[in-house]
Amino acid sequence: MEKVIIIGAGTAGLSSAIRLQTLGFQVEIYEKNDRVGGRMFQLKDKGFTFDYGPTITMLPEEYKDVFRASGADPDDYLEMTALDPLYKLYFRDGTSFQVSSNLNKLMKELENFGEEEAYGYLSYLSDVYGRYIIAKKHFLDVSYRRKRDFFNLKTPYHGYRLKTLNNAYDSISKFVKNEKLRQALSFQTLYVGVSPFQGPSIYTIIPMIELLYGIHYIKGGMYQMAAAMEKRFLELGGKIHLNQSVDEIMIKDQIAHGVRIKDDIKEADIILTNADFPWAVENLIKERKNRGKYKDKKLKRMTYSSSVFIMYMGLDKKYPTDIHSLRFAADFKRNINDLFESVIPEDPSFYLYSPSQIDESVAPKGKEILYVLVPVPNTQDKHVNWDETQVTHYQSKILSMIEQIPTFHDIREHIEVMHVSTPNTWEEKFNLNHGGTFGLRPTLSQSLYFRPQATLKPLKNVYFTGSSTHPGPGVPIVLKSAKLAVNEILKDHPHE
Numbered sequence: 001m002e003k004v005i006i007i008g009a010g011t012a013g014l015s016s017a018i019r020l021q022t023l024g025f026q027v028e029i030y031e032k033n034d035r036v037g038g039r040m041f042q043l044k045d046k047g048f049t050f051d052y053g054p055t056i057t058m059l060p061e062e063y064k065d066v067f068r069a070s071g072a073d074p075d076d077y078l079e080m081t082a083l084d085p086l087y088k089l090y091f092r093d094g095t096s097f098q099v100s101s102n103l104n105k106l107m108k109e110l111e112n113f114g115e116e117e118a119y120g121y122l123s124y125l126s127d128v129y130g131r132y133i134i135a136k137k138h139f140l141d142v143s144y145r146r147k148r149d150f151f152n153l154k155t156p157y158h159g160y161r162l163k164t165l166n167n168a169y170d171s172i173s174k175f176v177k178n179e180k181l182r183q184a185l186s187f188q189t190l191y192v193g194v195s196p197f198q199g200p201s202i203y204t205i206i207p208m209i210e211l212l213y214g215i216h217y218i219k220g221g222m223y224q225m226a227a228a229m230e231k232r233f234l235e236l237g238g239k240i241h242l243n244q245s246v247d248e249i250m251i252k253d254q255i256a257h258g259v260r261i262k263d264d265i266k267e268a269d270i271i272l273t274n275a276d277f278p279w280a281v282e283n284l285i286k287e288r289k290n291r292g293k294y295k296d297k298k299l300k301r302m303t304y305s306s307s308v309f310i311m312y313m314g315l316d317k318k319y320p321t322d323i324h325s326l327r328f329a330a331d332f333k334r335n336i337n338d339l340f341e342s343v344i345p346e347d348p349s350f351y352l353y354s355p356s357q358i359d360e361s362v363a364p365k366g367k368e369i370l371y372v373l374v375p376v377p378n379t380q381d382k383h384v385n386w387d388e389t390q391v392t393h394y395q396s397k398i399l400s401m402i403e404q405i406p407t408f409h410d411i412r413e414h415i416e417v418m419h420v421s422t423p424n425t426w427e428e429k430f431n432l433n434h435g436g437t438f439g440l441r442p443t444l445s446q447s448l449y450f451r452p453q454a455t456l457k458p459l460k461n462v463y464f465t466g467s468s469t470h471p472g473p474g475v476p477i478v479l480k481s482a483k484l485a486v487n488e489i490l491k492d493h494p495h496e
C-alpha cells in the first residue's frame, strides 16, 4: 500500500486525505496547529464558539461531494440550512439593500432602483451564468501539468468567450448604472483578496453563485465542515498528527522519500503539501534546483491577496441583527485602492457576522456573537505594521464605527469576550506569506496555467493543493483544487 504524507490539515489537506484514503492509499497528515481546519479554524472562550476565518458557505454541493466520494451520506456529517435573506448591504447615506435568493423578494428590492436597473441586474445574472459554465468546464476543473494543456488552439477561443480581460467593476458597470448596485455586485472580489477595480472580471461570478446556489449555514459554524472531514478521515483509517510542524521535504534525485520534523524523518512514497504554496516552496524545499520554475526572483515577484483585521466579540446580551451584513465605506473606491496601495483604511468597509441569531449552540443563552471583519492590506510592503499600538487604535476605531449603528450603540458595555486577528496572526499561525489571507492574489498573471499547479517539475512525487494553487481561493474552489491534486496523483500512481 503506498503511503502518502499530507503537510497540513486545512480544507484541501483534509478533503484530499479523505479521497486518497478511500482510493486505498495509506494517508497520514502532519499539522502544525493544535486542531485541524487551517484557516477554517475555531476559537472557543467562555461558552462562545467563534468561526475564525471563513463564514459564508457557497456551492454546498462541493462540500457534500467530499463525503459522497468516500461512500458516506453528507447529511450524516453536516446540517446545512439555506439562508434567506442571504445578507444585507448598508450604505453610508442610511439606505440598504437586502439580497434575497427568493426572486419575488429580490425583484421588489431591485425595482426600488428602477426597472432599467432591475433589467440590467437580471441581464448580468444571465451573462455571468453563461461564463461560469465555460469557466467550470474549460478552466476550473482542469489541471495544467504541461504547457500544451494551456497553450493550445482551444484556450484563446474559450478565453474569449469567458470575457475576463476587463476588471469586475467595469464588467458590472455595463449592466447596471446605479453606483450602489455596482458596489453590491463587485465587493465580492474581496472574498478572494483582489480589487474589483483590477482583478479579472471572472470574479463577478461570485455574486451570481450566491444568488443562484444560495448561501448556507452549517449548524455549529463553518468549523463543523473541518470537524466532519476529520471524523470521516479517521473513520476511514487515516492518521492525523497535530502540533507537528514539518521543516523539510526530504528529496533525493528529484524524488521525495519523506518529511523532516526537527530531527525526525517520516518516510512516505508520496508527499502532498497543503501548506500555502509560496511558503512551502521557499521553506520546505531546501535545494533551489528542486523548486523548478519558482526561482528566488519569481518567488519575490509574486503578489499576495489582501488581508483582514477581525474582532471576535462575545456579547453578554442579545442584539437582534442580520446573520451576514456589510457596511460600505463612504468612498468605496478609495477604500479599495487603500487595500492594494498598502494603506490601512481610515474609513473602511466592514463585514458583520452573527451566527448566534440562528444557532443557539455557538453562544451561551441570552448572549450573542459578533464577528467583525475589516479588509486591510497585506504586509508585503513593510511599512504596514500591526504592533500593539496599531491594534489598539484600530480596534477602538472600528468599535466607534459599530457604535454608530443604532442597534449596537451600547456595545462597549456588553463585550464579555474579545479576540482579534491581524495580518501577523494569519502569517504566524498558518504560514501565509505577508498575512495575505487568501494566498497568492488571483490576478490574470497568477491564474490558470500561471498559478502554481498540483505538480511541480522536476519533482516526481511531490504534489500541491490549496488556495495558492489552481483554481484558487475560497472553500469550494479549494475543494476543487484537492480533487485536481488527487487526480494528478492517480495519473502517476494508478489505483482501482
Ligand SMILES: Cc1cc2nc3c(=O)[nH]c(=O)nc-3n(C[C@H](O)[C@H](O)[C@H](O)COP(=O)(O)OP(=O)(O)OC[C@H]3O[C@@H](n4cnc5c(N)ncnc54)[C@H](O)[C@@H]3O)c2cc1C
Binding pocket: 007, 008, 009, 010, 011, 012, 013, 030, 031, 032, 033, 036, 037, 038, 039, 040, 052, 053, 054, 055, 056, 057, 058, 244, 245, 246, 247, 274, 275, 276, 308, 429, 430, 431, 437, 438, 465, 466, 467, 468, 473, 474, 475, 476, 478
Ligand atoms: C478571514 C477569512 C475569511 C474567509 N471567508 C471565507 C468564506 O466566507 N467562504 C469561503 O468559501 N472562503 C473563505 N475564506 C477562504 C478559505 O478560508 C480558504 O480559501 C481555505 O480555508 C483555505 O484552505 P487551504 O486548505 O488552502 O489552506 P489552509 O486552511 O491554510 O490549510 C493549510 C494548513 O497547512 C498547515 N501548515 C502550514 N505549514 C505547515 C507546516 N510546515 N507543517 C504542518 N502544517 C502546516 C496550516 O496550519 C493549515 O492548517 C476565508 C479566509 C479567511 C482567512
